[in-house]
Amino acid sequence: MSHHQNKIIGLIxxxxxxSGLVAAAPTLQIINANxxxxxxxxxxxxxxxxxxxxxxxxxxxxNIKQRLSFSGSxxxxxxxxxxxxxVVLSGQGMKKSPSAEILIDVSGSHISLSxxxxxxxxxxxxQVRAEKNADNFSLSNCVLxxxxxxxxxxxxxxxxxxxxxxGNIKNCVFEYTAGVGPQYYIGGIDAHSSRNWTIVGNTxxxxxxxxxxxxxxxxxxxxxxxxxxxxxxxxENCDRGIGFGLGDDIKNQTVGGLIANNSIFNxxxxxxxxxxxxxxxxxxxxDIINNKIIIDGTYPNAIEYRFAATKNVAIKDNVTxxxxxxxxxxxxxxxxxxQANVFSKVKQNLEYLIERL
Numbered sequence: 001m002s003h004h005q006n007k008i009i010g011l012i013x014x015x016x017x018x019s020g021l022v023a024a025a026p027t028l029q030i031i032n033a034n035x036x037x038x039x040x041x042x043x044x045x046x047x048x049x050x051x052x053x054x055x056x057x058x059x060x061x062x063n064i065k066q067r068l069s070f071s072g073s074x075x076x077x078x079x080x081x082x083x084x085x086x087v088v089l090s091g092q093g094m095k096k097s098p099s100a101e102i103l104i105d106v107s108g109s110h111i112s113l114s115x116x117x118x119x120x121x122x123x124x125x126x127q128v129r130a131e132k133n134a135d136n137f138s139l140s141n142c143v144l145x146x147x148x149x150x151x152x153x154x155x156x157x158x159x160x161x162x163x164x165x166x167g168n169i170k171n172c173v174f175e176y177t178a179g180v181g182p183q184y185y186i187g188g189i190d191a192h193s194s195r196n197w198t199i200v201g202n203t204x205x206x207x208x209x210x211x212x213x214x215x216x217x218x219x220x221x222x223x224x225x226x227x228x229x230x231x232x233x234x235x236e237n238c239d240r241g242i243g244f245g246l247g248d249d250i251k252n253q254t255v256g257g258l259i260a261n262n263s264i265f266n267x268x269x270x271x272x273x274x275x276x277x278x279x280x281x282x283x284x285x286x287d288i289i290n291n292k293i294i295i296d297g298t299y300p301n302a303i304e305y306r307f308a309a310t311k312n313v314a315i316k317d318n319v320t321x322x323x324x325x326x327x328x329x330x331x332x333x334x335x336x337x338x339q340a341n342v343f344s345k346v347k348q349n350l351e352y353l354i355e356r357l
């Protein structure tokens with residue numbers, strides 16, 4: 001490209017920016033927070049901003065007594081250190097409460113969170129509101145632990161026509177540190193009305209019910225969700241691993257997606273409600289590829305595809321120690337899957353390493 005052509009292109013871009021035909025990138029303001037009061041003020045200021053805002057948390061423990069509600073756009077809440085163990089946001093306890101307690105409530109778009117720990121909430125640690133059209137949510141390098149209900153909830157309502165689009169959850173830890181949850185109504189990621197989400201490289205631990213009923217899944221997308229990618233996650237000792245859809249109702253299905261290269265291990269025989277590793281319920285157009293699943297409990301199946309609406313499904317190259325089965329008319333093409341006690345040596349090695357720690 002000649003110098004003359006470059007000059008012409010530059011003049012065109014200048015004219016477009018000056019006339020508002022091309023939107024300039026939002027300006028970035030950075031706000032530092034060292035305590036709770038500064039954090040609340042920073043969130044309020046970010047919500048009012050017409051540009052982008054980065055809120056940077058200093059190392060420390062933040063006692064969250066009022067909900068951090070993100071209603072603006074292009075807001076990043078992060079830590080100065082980037083180390084989740086050094087920045088901890090705690091609610092009022094992993095216990096039933098007469099009022100709803102959410103630590104971070106997201107109704108705006110382009111909200112990103114990174115580099116800190118959330119814990120101890122009566123309800124959810126994070127709630128993303130599909131009913132408010134909260135798009136482009138991002139969570140990375142965070143620890144979510146010990147909430148009385150689901151650790152991360154994407155909510156909706158039956159009458160809502162909006163969605164939470166293009167969410168991304170990467171390299172996070174979801175866990176119950178006592179080795180079991182406080183009740184059965186818990187889960188890792190529980191999402192409604194979510195489209196084009198990616199769940200990549202996360203670890204889920206001990207999402208297990210202590211009594212009454214099976215816990216929710218470590219990862220669950222249902223009710224009007226679509227095009228979900230669940231890739232390279234590790235799920236350890238959770239009652240249920242990955243679920244798309246719920247029941248024989250197409251209103252609750254997830255349409256389209258990929259579940260690949262995940263490792264699902266449930267070797268804690270003290271958990272009473274160990275269930276399936278991966279399940280599709282009335283959810284079509286899904287590929288389940290190259291996952292590794294070991295379940296030590298009595299539940300017979302590693303992968304299930306249920307109900308007649310589950311079709312155009314490919315289940316390929318998975319390695320399990322339990323069965324892969326159709327239930328209630330589910331349809332899938334199976335190829336290259338292996339069912340064998342291939343994990344016995346791996347399990348022995350893991351047990352040896354644990355003993356040595």
